[in-house]
Amino acid sequence: MEKEITLEFEQPSFFKRIKGMLSVDFYRLFHTPLFYIFLFIAAIIPALVSMGSMGDTNETAGMFTNAWQIIAADKPLYVISNIGEYANMNMVFIFGGIMISIFIGHDYHSGYVKQLFTTHSTKQDYMMSKTIISAFSMMCMCITYLIGGTLSGAFTGLPFTINVGSLILAILGKMIMSLGWASLYTFINIIFRRKFGISIALCFVFGTGIPVIGAASIVGNSSILNIFLYGSSVNACLSSNIISLITCLGISLVWAVIYNIVGTLVLSKRDCY
Amino acid sequence: MNAIEIRNLTKNYGEKQALSNLNMTVPMGAIYGFIGENGSGKSTTEKLICGLIRPNSGTIKLFDKDYHDQEIRSQIGVLIESPGCFPNISVWDNMKIQAANLGIKNENEEIRRVLKIVRMEGSASNKFKNCSLGMKQRIGIAFALLGNPKLLILDEPINGLDADGMRIMREVLIDITKNLSCTVLISSHILGELEKIATHYGIIRNGKMIKEMTAEELEKECPTYVAIKAKDNIEAKRALEKRYKKVIEENDELRVYDSCLTKDVVSYLYSENILPTYVQTKKINLEEYYINLMDKGGTL
Numbered sequence: 001m002e003k004e005i006t007l008e009f010e011q012p013s014f015f016k017r018i019k020g021m022l023s024v025d026f027y028r029l030f031h032t033p034l035f036y037i038f039l040f041i042a043a044i045i046p047a048l049v050s051m052g053s054m055g056d057t058n059e060t061a062g063m064f065t066n067a068w069q070i071i072a073a074d075k076p077l078y079v080i081s082n083i084g085e086y087a088n089m090n091m092v093f094i095f096g097g098i099m100i101s102i103f104i105g106h107d108y109h110s111g112y113v114k115q116l117f118t119t120h121s122t123k124q125d126y127m128m129s130k131t132i133i134s135a136f137s138m139m140c141m142c143i144t145y146l147i148g149g150t151l152s153g154a155f156t157g158l159p160f161t162i163n164v165g166s167l168i169l170a171i172l173g174k175m176i177m178s179l180g181w182a183s184l185y186t187f188i189n190i191i192f193r194r195k196f197g198i199s200i201a202l203c204f205v206f207g208t209g210i211p212v213i214g215a216a217s218i219v220g221n222s223s224i225l226n227i228f229l230y231g232s233s234v235n236a237c238l239s240s241n242i243i244s245l246i247t248c249l250g251i252s253l254v255w256a257v258i259y260n261i262v263g264t265l266v267l268s269k270r271d272c273y
Numbered sequence: 274m275n276a277i278e279i280r281n282l283t284k285n286y287g288e289k290q291a292l293s294n295l296n297m298t299v300p301m302g303a304i305y306g307f308i309g310e311n312g313s314g315k316s317t318t319e320k321l322i323c324g325l326i327r328p329n330s331g332t333i334k335l336f337d338k339d340y341h342d343q344e345i346r347s348q349i350g351v352l353i354e355s356p357g358c359f360p361n362i363s364v365w366d367n368m369k370i371q372a373a374n375l376g377i378k379n380e381n382e383e384i385r386r387v388l389k390i391v392r393m394e395g396s397a398s399n400k401f402k403n404c405s406l407g408m409k410q411r412i413g414i415a416f417a418l419l420g421n422p423k424l425l426i427l428d429e430p431i432n433g434l435d436a437d438g439m440r441i442m443r444e445v446l447i448d449i450t451k452n453l454s455c456t457v458l459i460s461s462h463i464l465g466e467l468e469k470i471a472t473h474y475g476i477i478r479n480g481k482m483i484k485e486m487t488a489e490e491l492e493k494e495c496p497t498y499v500a501i502k503a504k505d506n507i508e509a510k511r512a513l514e515k516r517y518k519k520v521i522e523e524n525d526e527l528r529v530y531d532s533c534l535t536k537d538v539v540s541y542l543y544s545e546n547i548l549p550t551y552v553q554t555k556k557i558n559l560e561e562y563y564i565n566l567m568d569k570g571g572t573l
Contacts, residue, residue, distance in 0.1 A: 012347055016376055024373045031362060111357030112370075115416070118323040119374055120347040271326035 012120045021116075021125050025133040029103070035137060038099040042092050042141035043148035046070045049087040050152040063087070067153025068162045068238055071146060072170040076235045078216035078225050089145050089174045090209070090233050093181045096138035097203030100182065103137075104130055104189040105196045114273045123267035127186060127260045134182035142175045166240050173236025173248040180229045180252035181207070183259035190263045193272075209234070229255055274337055276301045276424055276456035277322060282331030284317055284480075291317040292480040295331070299458055299473065304450055306471030307460040308563055314480040315460040316353065319428050322458070323351055335424065347375065350422030352430050356413030360402035364393065364412055367401055368419070375420045387415040390445055392437075406433035414442065418449070425449070427459045431466055439463075443470050468559040476566060484566065495557035499529040499538045502551035512545040513538070526551070 029035050049063075050070055063083060064070060072088050080086045107113045116126065153160065185203050192199040205211070209230035216225055225231035232251040235244050277299035284292040292314045299305045309315050320326045322333055324340060333340040335349075358367040365384065372380035388394045391411040396404065404412065410433045417425055425446075431439055447470060449455040461467045474491060476484040486494070502525065503509035510527050513520045517538075519530035529538055535554050542549050557565075 012343060012376055017343075020373050020376045024370045027366075027370065027373070028359070031366070106359070110359050111355060112359065113357070114323075114325055114353060115351070115357035115371060116374060117325055118346070118349055118351045118353075120343040121374060122343070269327070273320065273325040 014125075017121060017125050018128060021121060021129040022132060025129050026136075029133055029137060032103075034099060034102055035140075038095055038137070039141055039144045041095055043144040045091055045095075046145060046149035047152040047155075050149075050156045050158075064156075064158055066162065066238075067150070067156070067158040067160045068167055070149040070153055071167070072174065072237045072240075073234065074238050076223070076226075076231075076237050076239075077221060078212060078231060078234055079221050080213065089142060089149070089171070090230070092138060092141045092145050092174075093177070093230075093233060094204060094207035096134070096141055096178070096181060097185045097188075097207040098200055099137060099141075100130075100134040100185040101189055101196065101199045101203050103134070104186065104193070105199065108193050108273075109196075111273075117272055123272065124260070124264045126267065127183075127190070127263045130186040130189075131179070131183045131256060131260060134186055135179040138178035138182060139175045142171070142178065146171060162238065166238055169240040169242065169245045170236045170238055173240055173245050174233060176245070176248045177229060177233045177236065177252050180232070180255040183256040183263075184229060187259040187263040187266075190266055206230070227251060274301050275299060275334070276303070276336060277305075277458065278332075278334040278337075279318070279322075280332045282318070282321065282333065283329045284314075284321060284326065285329050290480055292321075292328075295477070295480065295482050297475055297482055298485065299456060299475075301336070301456050302450055302454055303473045304446055304457045304459065304471050305473045305475060306464075306467040306559075307458055307475050307477065308464065308467070308559075309460075309477035310567070313477045315477060316428055317480075318477070319353055319426050319458065319460065322426060323349065323353065325353075345424075347420075348423040350417035350419065350425045351427075352410075352413040352417045353426065353428040356409060356416045358401040358409075358412065358416075361400060363398050363400055364388075364404065365397040367412070368397075368415065371416055371419055377420050383419060387418045390418060391415045391441060407435055407438055410434050411438060411441075414445070418445070421449075421453055421455070423455055425455060425457045425459075427457065429461055430459065431461050431463050439466055446470055464560040464563060465558070474559075476563065478567070491559065491562065495559075495562050496530055497554055497556045499535050500551070500553045500555045501527045501529065501538065501542070501549050503527070503542070503547055503549050505547070509542065509547050509549070512542065512547055516541055528555075 070088060073085050077085050184206060188202045189199045192202070212225055212228050212230040226235045226247055229251065232248050236248050275298050277297060279295060279297040282292050282295040295318060307315050321328050322340060324346065335345045338345050368384040369380060372384060377383050385394065388397055391414050393408065393411050393415060396408060410430060414430055417427065431442060434442060446457050450457060459467065472488050474486055475482055501509065506522060506527055510520055510522055513527060513529055517529050517531045521528045521530070535552055539549060539552055
């Protein structure tokens with residue numbers, strides 16, 4: 001009589017799965033030149049912006065009166081009147097979006113997702129891992145932007161007088177917003193996973209805040225716009241207080257949860273390769 | 274217990290039906306040769322089993338459990354189309370990435386083991402993009418073997434392999450099924466190679482499984498015949514047809530399919546004053562069987 005073979009399999013826990021996937025993503029991030037290129041770009045942007053402010057044209061001359069304005073605007077201005085009110089650490093979220101599109105696009109281009117989804121990795125694991133890694137890379141870009149901004153502020157001879165508490169809250173607020181932005185970009189790249197060009201274009205459009213700036217031109221400089229990622233990122237300004245920081249945290253988390261849930265649903269309901 | 278059990282599986286890509294009520298049974302421990310023309314639905318079936326695409330209807334069970342079950346999924350090794358490797362990093366680093374995804378603890382030891390199996394230990398430091406097609410296929414097989422999977426799904430794994438690579442592949446597959454109770458689903462167009470290892474076959478056409486059988490059943494369905502060449506094949510055929518029921522001319526040779534001994538056929542031809550120039554007992558192989566099956570629209 002033929003002997004019945006019983007196979008035993010181990011159930012991989014959520015933490016085991018996410019740990020494995022995150023370790024791979026961090027490994028990839030630290031081993032790709034792309035990450036370091038974008039860190040460098042984030043560091044050099046403030047230098048380019050402050051050099052622009054030294055120009056003698058009407059648009060650029062005297063854009064900044066304080067070195068920290070390269071990091072964040074004085075007040076939350078959604079309706080912008082000059083490039084100086086726009087050019088600050090929020091630009092990290094534009095370049096961050098492009099970097100994330102390339103990073104996730106590579107998952108599909110190389111066939112890595114095929115390898116990944118065949119194993120025990122779930123779609124939710126994938127969304128979460130990409131969001132965390134993308135948020136981490138944008139936070140790193142915020143730090144290099146801060147270093148670049150400080151150095152270029154010193155180089156241009158702008159004054160550094162500031163309320164240190166508000167500055168720290170503004171920087172922390174923008175870094176916290178990285179999580180929300182990362183989830184949005186991950187979501188966009190999941191939706192348009194086979195259309196790399198569209199993903200990059202959309203990340204650019206959202207990152208530049210065009211939809212919110214457009215809305216601001218209609219509703220005015222209203223704090224209602226803080227419910228959006230760009231709005232909250234603008235709200236993290238040099239006049240920030242603890243409420244602004246809590247708003248950033250709340251908005252970032254809420255959007256991260258929404259985009260992760262919807263992204264997971266999309267991945268689960270559609271062919272993923 | 275069956276390793277794979279598929280019932281009434283249907284998959285549409287838009288308006289195009291890729292699979293239509295496909296049924297498939299892969300017993301545990303089998304090497305299942307999955308055969309079909311290009312576009313017949315082999316890759317679609319494999320992608321469905323791997324959970325990469327979603328079926329429109331039907332069920333897939335792996336080891337008696339739903340194919341989404343995470344316990345089962347961690348036991349599947351896959352090579353579909355090409356290995357999912359990052360081109361700009363080394364073979365070793367790519368293997369490390371996959372080992373981490375699988376949660377393998379002693380990954381260095383495991384990577385060395387699988388690279389040794391496919392004889393790629395010396396190329397571990399090469400960037401993946403610099404590897405030849407054959408090397409990439411071997412790496413793909415090593416990828417699939419990581420963590421001693423209980424089910425291997427290999428889509429055209431022999432393509433691009435040299436003779437040595439094919440031999441290694443044969444040895445590996447026979448070894449893992451015999452010693453590690455692994456089940457293998459392998460699709461290939463190189464039927465001669467498949468015939469050497471497969472224990473079961475499934476033939477798919479236009480998204481439908483037209484035949485499933487064991488190697489023993491194939492053996493029974495593939496008759497032996499006496500192949501003859503004569504100076505005048507027409508005259509020889511006329512003579513043979515007087516005595517034997519099934520005589521077919523194919524590839525410049527006459528095939529006598531009746532159950533007969535070679536020496537009987539030769540004696541008979543001599544008695545008819547026909548001198549054969551070539552005589553050999555042959556057997557229909559998988560390739561001929563498959564071609565006949567396809568020529569007859571899926572039924573022999």
